[in-house]
Amino acid sequence: MDILKKAGLAIALPIVLFAGWFWLSDGSENFYSPPLRTILTAFGDTWTLERLRTDVAPSLLRLLAGFLLAALIGIGLGVAIGLNRRLRAVLEPVLEFFRAIPPPVLVPVIMLFAGIGDGMKVIVIVFGCIWPILLNTVEGVRATDSVVLDTARAYGVTGPARLTRVILPSASPQIAAGLRQALSIAIILMVISEMFASSNGLGFTIVQFQRSFAIPEMWSGIILLGLLGFALSLLFRLAERWALRWYEGLRAAQRRAG
């Protein structure tokens, strides 16, 4: 009942918005904003299984590769910086500078070095979405409770176990927050990198439709992108809730006590 109610509340506004769009656009004569009915028909015709395989799958693969690579480098580097005060002092200003550069600006530059293939797109995604992961990991590692660290030391939990059983789990809620931000940045950069130079992918396809005045198809691509982003963030939230169920429980227990 509770879940049904929640789901109902969550889905109510999207339904209203869609219905409103459908109804308002129904008699539209405007070439650039066709009726939603036309767009939905185009959606079915455009995003066939073949299309999904040739354009959506490569996009998702590049997204996944970039995101995972950024996670790996970001968490690894973040732990090292978080644990080492001197390293932090040296690197922090530089990192703040790099973080301040809007990643799309780097697409043309990275193209010069990495060409226009998959490598370029993955690099763009990594470069754009590594920052929230890195900085959140640093903060999470630094915020490890001193009593936790004392306990680990007093009981001989040192070396690799200190990292994997104490510091990483302790920082994991903050790392997850960084990963969540990174995911939405990665989706944006996936599309942008494909708009610059590509022969397949979602961003490429949408630009192609726009240039060839296939307006309903273009709109349907945008809807698909929205749905994909929504599905990915939902998946991420589910995985996060599963991995951090101890954290949710701990916070609930603290709220009850506090």
Added chain:
Amino acid sequence: MLEVKGLRKVYSSGSREVEALRDLTFTVDNGDLVCLVGPSGCGKTTLLRCISGLLTPTSGSVRVNGDAVTGPPPGMAVVFQEYGRSLFPWMSVRDNVELPLKQKKVDRARRRELVDTALDAVGLSGTASAYPWQLSGGMQQRVAIARAVAYEPETLLMDEPFAAVDAQTRADLEDLVRSLWQRLKVTVLFVTHDIDEAVYLGRRVVMLSSSPTVVQDELVVDLPAERDQLNTRADPRFVELRTRVYEQIQKAKKAAVR
């Protein structure tokens, strides 16, 4: 034997120096249960961190069975005051107790046995799979004690372990510590600010002065080995001893004000 000799600890931040411990000398015989009691803010925790090898003293030495303590000694277990922060919230009760044993490379079967026996000894047999935050404060501190017991220490340090639990739970836990000490023949050094607790638990009581701390006085608690909350606390000898400790602590406080 635990020997503390001429221990001094000065914290310095910038040009400011705070002398927490001035000159502490005392010994704890193997198998003894010694309570350290002092006015609040007398550097008890600093002392305990020095003894457990978590903090390096400015001068003086700590020796366990003749060996100088330079880092956490292998045969020493610590129970911290802040059980909520000392237990790892991302691990189940069992994993919390077991982790130090894994680090000691105890084999799996023996680990299982040690964890079960320790949880049984503190009266928590059924909660191995729960998370610490699902338990009450008193039960969490029991888990922390079980972790220390399973570690099979020669020396057990307890830093105001019951300061944060309610009075009834506290009485139960005091009896638990007495019975574990008698059964396991470990050396226990118990830090507290509660005079009654010190006299009730200890075979000896070491009284500390206010910060900068020295040993104010020492006394042997010549109460029978079998103690219980009702009779022991009503024993005229108990009242006498606690009066003596109380007077010394008051003297220490006055000296500090002057």
